[in-house]
Amino acid sequence: MVKLVVGLDLGGTKIATCVMNEDGEILKKVTLSTLAHEGPDAVIGRIIESIYDVIRLANINKEDILAIGVGVPGPLDSEKGLIKNPPNLPGWVEVPLRDILYKEFKVPLAIENDANAAALGENIYGSGKGIKNFMYITISTGIGGGVVVNGKLLKGASGNAAEIGHTTINFEGPLCGCGNRGCWEAYASGTALARFAREGIKNGIKTIIKDIVDREGHIKAEHVFTAAKQGDKFAKELVDMEGFYLGVGLANMANSFNPNCIAIGGGITNQWDMFYEHMISIMQERALKANVEGLKVVKATLGPDVGVIGAATLAWRLVQ
Amino acid sequence: MVKLVVGLDLGGTKIATCVMNEDGEILKKVTLSTLAHEGPDAVIGRIIESIYDVIRLANINKEDILAIGVGVPGPLDSEKGLIKNPPNLPGWVEVPLRDILYKEFKVPLAIENDANAAALGENIYGSGKGIKNFMYITISTGIGGGVVVNGKLLKGASGNAAEIGHTTINFEGPLCGCGNRGCWEAYASGTALARFAREGIKNGIKTIIKDIVDREGHIKAEHVFTAAKQGDKFAKELVDMEGFYLGVGLANMANSFNPNCIAIGGGITNQWDMFYEHMISIMQERALKANVEGLKVVKATLGPDVGVIGAATLAWRLVQ
Numbered sequence: 001m002v003k004l005v006v007g008l009d010l011g012g013t014k015i016a017t018c019v020m021n022e023d024g025e026i027l028k029k030v031t032l033s034t035l036a037h038e039g040p041d042a043v044i045g046r047i048i049e050s051i052y053d054v055i056r057l058a059n060i061n062k063e064d065i066l067a068i069g070v071g072v073p074g075p076l077d078s079e080k081g082l083i084k085n086p087p088n089l090p091g092w093v094e095v096p097l098r099d100i101l102y103k104e105f106k107v108p109l110a111i112e113n114d115a116n117a118a119a120l121g122e123n124i125y126g127s128g129k130g131i132k133n134f135m136y137i138t139i140s141t142g143i144g145g146g147v148v149v150n151g152k153l154l155k156g157a158s159g160n161a162a163e164i165g166h167t168t169i170n171f172e173g174p175l176c177g178c179g180n181r182g183c184w185e186a187y188a189s190g191t192a193l194a195r196f197a198r199e200g201i202k203n204g205i206k207t208i209i210k211d212i213v214d215r216e217g218h219i220k221a222e223h224v225f226t227a228a229k230q231g232d233k234f235a236k237e238l239v240d241m242e243g244f245y246l247g248v249g250l251a252n253m254a255n256s257f258n259p260n261c262i263a264i265g266g267g268i269t270n271q272w273d274m275f276y277e278h279m280i281s282i283m284q285e286r287a288l289k290a291n292v293e294g295l296k297v298v299k300a301t302l303g304p305d306v307g308v309i310g311a312a313t314l315a316w317r318l319v320q
Numbered sequence: 321m322v323k324l325v326v327g328l329d330l331g332g333t334k335i336a337t338c339v340m341n342e343d344g345e346i347l348k349k350v351t352l353s354t355l356a357h358e359g360p361d362a363v364i365g366r367i368i369e370s371i372y373d374v375i376r377l378a379n380i381n382k383e384d385i386l387a388i389g390v391g392v393p394g395p396l397d398s399e400k401g402l403i404k405n406p407p408n409l410p411g412w413v414e415v416p417l418r419d420i421l422y423k424e425f426k427v428p429l430a431i432e433n434d435a436n437a438a439a440l441g442e443n444i445y446g447s448g449k450g451i452k453n454f455m456y457i458t459i460s461t462g463i464g465g466g467v468v469v470n471g472k473l474l475k476g477a478s479g480n481a482a483e484i485g486h487t488t489i490n491f492e493g494p495l496c497g498c499g500n501r502g503c504w505e506a507y508a509s510g511t512a513l514a515r516f517a518r519e520g521i522k523n524g525i526k527t528i529i530k531d532i533v534d535r536e537g538h539i540k541a542e543h544v545f546t547a548a549k550q551g552d553k554f555a556k557e558l559v560d561m562e563g564f565y566l567g568v569g570l571a572n573m574a575n576s577f578n579p580n581c582i583a584i585g586g587g588i589t590n591q592w593d594m595f596y597e598h599m600i601s602i603m604q605e606r607a608l609k610a611n612v613e614g615l616k617v618v619k620a621t622l623g624p625d626v627g628v629i630g631a632a633t634l635a636w637r638l639v640q
Contacts, residue, residue: 074608154577156577156578158614160611161453161576161577164576168571168606171489256483256484257476286500
C-alpha cells in the first residue's frame, strides 16, 4: 500500500491543501479562498472541505491518509494545537484546530507556525537539503522565519520561535502592526517598502512611483522596484535602503542562530538581483566574522508550494 | 571506581578549573591568572598546569579523568576545536586548543563558547533544571548567552550561536567593540552603562557619580547603581535606561527563541531589584504576547562557578 499524508497551509487569503507521497511528491493540490472575514466556523468548514476535496482528487480514501500537517499563521500553541489570535484571521481566539480536525479525520495531526513549517519543507526538499543548521526567511507582506537544526525544527516553548519579523532593529523606529516599535518587518517587508514610498510621495518627493499610483490606485513594493529599474532616483534610494535593512536583519540572524545557510523566500525574491549584493555586504559588515564566514545566503527553491510541502513534512514527522 | 571529569573556564583575566563527579559536585577547583598579555603559548602552559594542579588537589591520577570540557571566549570553531581570535586573548589566532590538550591528556575533549557552556551548566544544575526551552544570558562587561533545547545546546554551524550581545537593537546606535553599530551590548552591558555615565559627566551633567570618579579614578557600572541608590537624578535616569535597553533585548530574545525561561547571570544581577521591574515591563510591552505569556525571567543560580560547571557539563556530555 502506498503511504500518503495531507499537508494544509492556512493563510489569510488562501487555503492550500495537498496529498504527498513518501518521496515528497505532491500528488494533488487544491486551493480555495479563505474568506477569513466569515469567521472561524466558516473557515474551518472550508479546511475540512479542502481535505476531502484533495483526497477525492487523488482517488484515494480517507483511510489512506496516515497523518495531517497544518501550517497556520502565528501566534499559536503548537503543543496544544491551538490557534491563538492571528491578525489575518479575524475572530480566531484560542481555536483548538487540532482537536477539531482530529474529530473529523482520526489521524495524527501536527500544527505549526507556517514559516516554521516552510523552513522544514525547504530543509528536507528544497534549498536546505542536507544542511545541519538551516534557516528559512520569508519576506513578503510580513517577515517570518524558521530554524531547523539537525533536521529538527526549533519550535520554542509554544511553537513561536523565530518570530524574527518582530525583532527590533531600531527601538525608536516606526510603529509595527504588532504594537512594538522598529521591528525588522516595519523596515524591510514589502508592506514597509510601499509605506516608505507612500510617505515620500506625501512629502512631495518627485518620483515616477506617483504616476504608477495615480494609474493603479495604490502602491505595492513591486512598483518601487519597477520605478527603480526605470532609473527613478527616489525608487533607487528606497531599494538601496531595502538592501540595508535586509542586511541589518540578516546580521542579527547570523549572530543569533549561526546557520550554515539562510534561504530567503517570499515575494521579494522576484527582485533578487536588485538588492542581493547590498544586503550581503551590509550583513558581512555588521555580523561577527565567525558567524558569516561559512554562511551561504540563497534563494529558497520550493516557490509558492513551500507552505503545503512544509505542512506535509510536518505530517511525515508524525508517522515516520 | 568513581567517575570524574575536568571542566575548565578560560577567561581573559582568570583560568578556573575543576574536577566534577557524576552528581555534578565540584570536588576541587583552582583559579589562576590568565596573564593573557603573555600570549597563547604561555597561557596554554598555564591551562595544562591548572589541570594537573586540580588533579593533584583532588588526590586522583590523570587516568581517572574521563573527559575534559573547556569554555572559551568566542569566536571559535567548536567542531574543529579551534579558538579563532577572541578580543580578550591577544595573539590567539586559530589556535587548535583541542588538539593541543588531547596530546597532553589523551581523553575526549569538548570546546565551546563560554556563555554556551554556562547555559548548559545552568540548565542541568542551576536555574534551568528540567526546563525544555532554556536561555541563559550573562550581562557584565559584555553580553553573551546560550540556548538549550531539550537538554541540547544550540551550537550553530561553528559553535557561535546566541552571540546575542552583538544583535543590533538600533542600527544607527553607538559603535560596538565588534565593529557594528547599536549592538545590544553597546547599550546594556556594564561597560555601556559606565560609558553613558562618563559621557554625561563630560557633557557637564551634575551628578555625584563625578565625585566617585574623582575619588576612584574611573567609572564602573556599580558606581552608577550606588549613586542612583543615593538619589542622584542622572544616575537614576541611567539605571532607568539600563532597564529599558535590557527589556528591548529580552523582547528580541523572546521573539527569536521563545524560551520557557530566561536566566540572567553576570555582575548586573547584584543590582537585580534596581532594574528588574522596568526590564520586565518593557519586555512585556515590546514582545509578542504569545512569546512572553508563559516566560519566566529569573536570576541565574550557579554564581561565579557557572563557567567551570558548564565546562564540566560539556565533558560529561562526551562520555555519558
